[in-house]
Amino acid sequence: MKEVRIHGRGGQGGVTSAELVAIAAIEEGRYAQAFPSFGPERRGAPVQAFIRVSDNPIRTREKVYHPDIVVVLDSSLPALVNVAEGIKDDGIIILNSANSESQIREEFGLKTKLALVDANTIAREVLGLPITNTTMLGALLKATGIVGIEAVEEALEKRFGKLAPKNKDAMKRAYEETVIYEAS
Amino acid sequence: MAKRIGIEVSIALAEAVKLCNVDVIAAYPITPQTHIVEHLSELVADGSLDAEFVPVESEHSAMSCCCGSSAAGARTFTATSAQGLSLMSEILYIASPMRLPIVMVVANRAMSAPISIWNDHQDIMVQKDVGWIQTFAENGQEAVDLLIHAFRVAEDRKVSLPAIVNIDGFTLSHVIEPIEIPDQEDVDKFLPPFKPKYRLDPRKPITMGPVGIPEIYFESKIATNEALKASKKVILKAWKEFEEIFGRKYEPIDAYRTEDAEVLLVTMGSISETAMTAVDVMRDKGQKVGLLKIRLWRPFPIQEFRKAVGKTPILAVVDRHLSLGGVCSPVASELKTLYYKVPSAPKIFDFITGLGGRDVTVEHFEEIVDKAKSFAKRRPKDYYHYIGGREK
Numbered sequence: 001m002k003e004v005r006i007h008g009r010g011g012q013g014g015v016t017s018a019e020l021v022a023i024a025a026i027e028e029g030r031y032a033q034a035f036p037s038f039g040p041e042r043r044g045a046p047v048q049a050f051i052r053v054s055d056n057p058i059r060t061r062e063k064v065y066h067p068d069i070v071v072v073l074d075s076s077l078p079a080l081v082n083v084a085e086g087i088k089d090d091g092i093i094i095l096n097s098a099n100s101e102s103q104i105r106e107e108f109g110l111k112t113k114l115a116l117v118d119a120n121t122i123a124r125e126v127l128g129l130p131i132t133n134t135t136m137l138g139a140l141l142k143a144t145g146i147v148g149i150e151a152v153e154e155a156l157e158k159r160f161g162k163l164a165p166k167n168k169d170a171m172k173r174a175y176e177e178t179v180i181y182e183a184s
Numbered sequence: 185m186a187k188r189i190g191i192e193v194s195i196a197l198a199e200a201v202k203l204c205n206v207d208v209i210a211a212y213p214i215t216p217q218t219h220i221v222e223h224l225s226e227l228v229a230d231g232s233l234d235a236e237f238v239p240v241e242s243e244h245s246a247m248s249c250c251c252g253s254s255a256a257g258a259r260t261f262t263a264t265s266a267q268g269l270s271l272m273s274e275i276l277y278i279a280s281p282m283r284l285p286i287v288m289v290v291a292n293r294a295m296s297a298p299i300s301i302w303n304d305h306q307d308i309m310v311q312k313d314v315g316w317i318q319t320f321a322e323n324g325q326e327a328v329d330l331l332i333h334a335f336r337v338a339e340d341r342k343v344s345l346p347a348i349v350n351i352d353g354f355t356l357s358h359v360i361e362p363i364e365i366p367d368q369e370d371v372d373k374f375l376p377p378f379k380p381k382y383r384l385d386p387r388k389p390i391t392m393g394p395v396g397i398p399e400i401y402f403e404s405k406i407a408t409n410e411a412l413k414a415s416k417k418v419i420l421k422a423w424k425e426f427e428e429i430f431g432r433k434y435e436p437i438d439a440y441r442t443e444d445a446e447v448l449l450v451t452m453g454s455i456s457e458t459a460m461t462a463v464d465v466m467r468d469k470g471q472k473v474g475l476l477k478i479r480l481w482r483p484f485p486i487q488e489f490r491k492a493v494g495k496t497p498i499l500a501v502v503d504r505h506l507s508l509g510g511v512c513s514p515v516a517s518e519l520k521t522l523y524y525k526v527p528s529a530p531k532i533f534d535f536i537t538g539l540g541g542r543d544v545t546v547e548h549f550e551e552i553v554d555k556a557k558s559f560a561k562r563r564p565k566d567y568y569h570y571i572g573g574r575e576k
Contacts, residue, residue: 019190023191023360026361026362031361034190034360035354035360058457060458061355061454062458062545
């Protein structure tokens with residue numbers, strides 16, 4: 001079983017991206033859960049969403065304490081919250097950032113495997129908006145292969161309808177541009 | 185062939201209500217409400233569900249409206265949570281002796297204050313004696329299945345009682361997970377149209393819900409109680425037929441790895457899944473631990489529970505409710521009563537956990553089992569024990 005924690009800000013679509021991954025995994029015939037961090041919904045405040053994906057039925061309702069994968073949608077968040085909290089030793093943190101690996105490791109003290117992509121630029125150019133949830137899905141898929149890209153595309157189509165093509169393009173571009181760095 | 189999809193449990197429940205072809209939905213549309221009612225209002229608005237959706241001004245009105253529509257012979261549904269259920273309480277007591285087969289989903293949540301929107305069973309436990317059939321769902325699939333089953337049982341002329349399906353607020357209601365949405369054809373096979381024996385009809389006037397003077401009130405209560413107790417037979421039969429049509433088996437009490445167990449955990453609702461994992465962990469460590477999940481809470485399945493316990497010496501009961509100022513909490517209280525002075529009765533210990541959305545983990549279940557074992561050797565001074573809560 002893989003456990004994912006998504007960090008975003010209220011309104012950035014972190015919950016939606018968690019849902020899309022879970023729906024895609026279930027569509028592939030596997031088992032999944034997606035749930036938000038239940039709290040007063042505040043636009044702009046740091047929020048979290050969680051995903052579990054497994055080949056077997058998932059028998060737990062615990063929160064995710066030790067994620068295998070952390071996705072950070074907003075480049076300003078690592079300075080505010082400990083995005084590495086509880087992550088497994090062999091876990092990976094997937095960051096939206098235009099900065100270099102060494103800058104990020106130094107600034108935030110991150111030692112785990114990293115995946116970096118400048119999702120703000122991609123989202124602005126492709127979607128015309130700095131909303132990075134679907135863009136960061138591309139980075140998640142590239143870095144972890146947690147679910148197949150076709151299944152996520154299908155989930156995107158169902159969810160976004162007319163807006164799906166642009167979101168798919170943003171996701172695919174992020175998939176191409178994401179760079180993975182081994183643990184330091 | 186029904187397809188397994190990833191869907192939010194609340195949305196799946198709304199789809200199941202649609203499959204049951206309800207006539208009336210009356211609900212308070214604001215907090216504490218869930219997506220169940222929100223999605224139903226969409227289904228009615230876009231014409232895919234031919235029903236009256238009545239967005240009332242309070243839960244008191246919601247249940248009052250439900251009573252009226254059910255009395256008129258309409259298949260009726262509502263949903264609520266927490267303080268909303270409390271506001272309905274007055275009318276919950278009216279629906280059952282009037283034998284109105286309303287079906288309600290309660291997304292169980294804590295009672296404010298302090299203000300909470302998170303999960304526990306405090307809302308429903310104070311409504312345990314209202315005369316409604318009550319079940320607790322462990323996951324989204326079970327929630328959908330119990331809902332369809334609830335209409336079938338409630339409307340059976342041998343039963344004619346309202347029914348509540350309890351699902352854990354947020355922990356189930358807001359989670360996306362795999363659920364097989366049944367086919368309409370199968371639901372139609374399982375759930376016949378609602379044909380009440382008596383209904384309000386201006387062409388054939390009858391009186392429903394008149395004054396119960398002291399000469400008749402007592403008998404009326406006894407009759408409701410007898411009907412509720414007797415509903416178990418119909419509940420069991422309907423679950424059997426459900427299994428034949430849908431292939432999923434349900435029983436009043438689910439036993440998990442209870443063979444040769446020294447301690448049985450007793451749980452209700454979605455923490456049962458975490459409890460199964462905890463049992464696996466403890467069994468791997470060589471501990472003789474099993475789990476009983478109470479699915480049918482009202483009427484309480486006395487014989488089935490006793491049979492499931494067998495000769496197990498220790499029961500560790502997990503209550504999600506705190507009975508303020510009481511001896512212990514409702515589930516443990518009930519079970520202690522059940523075994524009072526029964527020869528070779530198990531020792532029963534009450535553990536209060538997961539109030540107001542506090543997470544319930546595998547480690548908590550391990551702690552509960554350890555404590556229950558030590559209490560069995562040396563009787564504790566307290567009648568109940570907090571798990572996972574800071575006492576100072």
